Amino acid sequence: MSTQVIEATERTRVRRHADRASYERERIYAILDEALICHLGFVFEGQPIVVPTMYARQGDWLYIHGAPASRMLRVASEAEVCIAVTLLDGLVLARSVFNHSMNYRSVVVLGRAQLITDTEEKMEAFQALVDHVVRGRWEEARHPTVKELKATKVLRLRLDQASAKLRQGPPTDPLQDQTLPIWAGEIPLRVGPMEPIEAPDLPVGIPVPDYARHYRRQVGAS
């Protein structure tokens, strides 16, 4: 990795709850690698638009992709965008309504999205996207054809304006509330896989691969 810390800019510095902010590259990358989808924001005719989409991190770059006709990719290409990634870790129940909160780890990335035209980099982006979601799948699935690559638009965004924000731990009630006869604590939340469901048209005798049977999110940055 190029640097240990991503320098905060006027735009990426966290102001509310600055104690929850982190600019460490390792922490930011770990959140990006664990989450599955992002919310991409762009401006279309003055109107902010937010669209959920998948993404992948490869080194210091984020990749997103879609159909060439997609408004998201048309408008976001060579434009300023914002990508937000959020992991919701739990609900925080304080004695007072006012101090209720959520535990989360989130990353916000700002920057100019660049259109990738190089076929080789497009193929690498495809692999990064598949690896991001299901490690091991790239080696087994049928790879994209030239026609399929052409039918996909890929954008990249450099991770040089990014910040993380985190809340963890129990509720924080003011002293006078702590003796109230009200339960307080956390309800942790986890995203978990269920039993894989095979495609109805799957030929007999093809076993469920381990990465599907024991699906889990990768933990920690690489």
Add this chain to the structure above:
Amino acid sequence: MSTQVIEATERTRVRRHADRASYERERIYAILDEALICHLGFVFEGQPIVVPTMYARQGDWLYIHGAPASRMLRVASEAEVCIAVTLLDGLVLARSVFNHSMNYRSVVVLGRAQLITDTEEKMEAFQALVDHVVRGRWEEARHPTVKELKATKVLRLRLDQASAKLRQGPPTDPLQDQTLPIWAGEIPLRVGPMEPIEAPDLPVGIPVPDYARHYRRQVGAS
């Protein structure tokens, strides 16, 4: 509810995969009621910004809240915003990399966020926010004081420009891929609660309430 369908506008009509779109109010509201957080998009000095935050639906309105000093609430107040809510239901593994997908239910809402100043409506918004996250908690937790209400900014957004987009079911591979010896199917994902963790400063003898011990998301619109 005022109407069964939210009329699509030029901006809310889903163009990509139009077959995945829904403008039924009931379906849109069910997604909004099941998800826990939204991603709010606004424009700050020409730059799109996306911030994760909690929200609640009350009738045909969405409420969001935060500290008066929050940039999000300052900039979004009386401005055009976009709120995206996404439930990720599963990973879709096709034979080809190209046809990999995700199953999801998402809603995008556009509109002008209005600042609420009426104390009574602010209190109702607080209740809606708590009810949205943990049904039953409002009746037990200490209610907001006048000072706490003043220390909170509440915005509302009318649900008259909204659309849902959904993908469900197995992968769709072209015929020539269906005989490849590659497993295909879905890995369903669910957000589930873990055992509640009581606050370290909780007095002895306060039992875990049922809504925390058996936490579950509400299903279906009301």
